[in-house]
Amino acid sequence: MRTTADTPIRAVVIGGGAIGASVVTALLRGDVPDVVPVAVVDPQPVGDLGVPQLRLEAALDQADVVVECAGQAVIAQSAVGILERGIDLLITSVGALADPDLAAAVRAAGPGRFLLTAGAIGGLDILSSAAAQGPLTRVEVTTTKLPTTLVQPWMDDHDADLLRVVTEPVEVFRGTAREATRLFPRSLNVAATLGWVVGDFDLVDVRLVADPAAELTCHRVVAEGAAGRYRFEIENLPSPQNPRTSGVVPHAVLRSLAALVGRPSGVV
Numbered sequence: 732m733r734t735t736a737d738t739p740i741r742a743v744v745i746g747g748g749a750i751g752a753s754v755v756t757a758l759l760r761g762d763v764p765d766v767v768p769v770a771v772v773d774p775q776p777v778g779d780l781g782v783p784q785l786r787l788e789a790a791l792d793q794a795d796v797v798v799e800c801a802g803q804a805v806i807a808q809s810a811v812g813i814l815e816r817g818i819d820l821l822i823t824s825v826g827a828l829a830d831p832d833l834a835a836a837v838r839a840a841g842p843g844r845f846l847l848t849a850g851a852i853g854g855l856d857i858l859s860s861a862a863a864q865g866p867l868t869r870v871e872v873t874t875t876k877l878p879t880t881l882v883q884p885w886m887d888d889h890d891a892d893l894l895r896v897v898t899e900p901v902e903v904f905r906g907t908a909r910e911a912t913r914l915f916p917r918s919l920n921v922a923a924t925l926g927w928v929v930g931d932f933d934l935v936d937v938r939l940v941a942d943p944a945a946e947l948t949c950h951r952v953v954a955e956g957a958a959g960r961y962r963f964e965i966e967n968l969p970s971p972q973n974p975r976t977s978g979v980v981p982h983a984v985l986r987s988l989a990a991l992v993g994r995p996s997g998v999v
């Protein structure tokens with residue numbers, strides 16, 4: 732990636748939805764110094780975001796860094812190629828990395844650098860440090876979301892309808908982060924991020940609760956191992972544009988982008 736201080740870093744944003752559109756707007760406003768958005772890539776019309784909407788290949792010709800805000804399929808289809816072109820890649824759809832073959836290919840690819848945003852969760856720094864000191868023996872996350880955001884194409888009509896009318900909290904899924912991100916690809920990136928950070932998607936025990944009263948999306952994390960014991964709880968307001976996504980995520984992406992281009996601020 733070009734790094735000269737007097738040449739702006741050119742960012743291409745893949746996905747012009749709730750996260751991507753906010754990221755483009757913030758970059759146009761100058762929220763990340765020296766990073767300019769040059770294109771958005773999306774198969775659907777995204778309206779006037781202030782940058783051209785291009786096909787991926789044309790956009791990559793102009794990119795120093797790509798910011799993925801689109802979904803797991805983009806990582807599977809394009810991550811390795813982007814990195815091999817020497818373009819840095821920042822991703823939000825961390826669940827894609829639960830596929831061990833894809834994760835290995837992405838880790839091996841370069842010379843572009845590959846980064847995951849922390850997205851909707853925090854506390855990853857201490858968990859990463861703890862896992863480095865000694866293996867974690869227990870990692871659990873209980874995620875509570877609005878039921879209608881959890882309806883999936885693979886559900887039968889009965890189960891999908893139940894989620895639409897449920898009046899009490901109900902457990903929708905219990906299993907590993909690997910399985911969770913396969914079944915709920917747009918809803919459990921937090922579980923995937925925990926799996927990546929602790930180095931084991933199968934160690935992370937995920938409980939997903941649908942709660943019609945969940946005005947905030949909640950993630951309760953418990954972890955323990957050789958380094959100590961950790962408990963934290965995060966409650967995020969859903970994005971007004973997409974209730975599956977927390978409103979804080981575009982800001983996490985911008986923070987990650989600042990770190991990626993060499994201008995981290997504050998705690999890293």
Ligand SMILES: NC(=O)c1ccc[n+]([C@@H]2O[C@H](COP(=O)([O-])OP(=O)(O)OC[C@H]3O[C@@H](n4cnc5c(N)ncnc54)[C@H](O)[C@@H]3O)[C@@H](O)[C@H]2O)c1
Nearest residue numbers: 746748749750773775800801802823824850851920973976
């Ligand atoms: N890491 C986290 O904490 C976290 C949190 C929320 C969402 N996410 C991820 O971010 C993604 C985007 O979230 P969002 O709320 O902006 O979703 P969204 O549905 O509002 O927008 C997604 C956009 O991507 C576009 N898209 C789909 N396939 C594409 C492709 N192949 N190439 C280019 N664009 C494509 C869609 O047309 C849509 O405009 C989610 O799918 C999820 O994987 C991560």
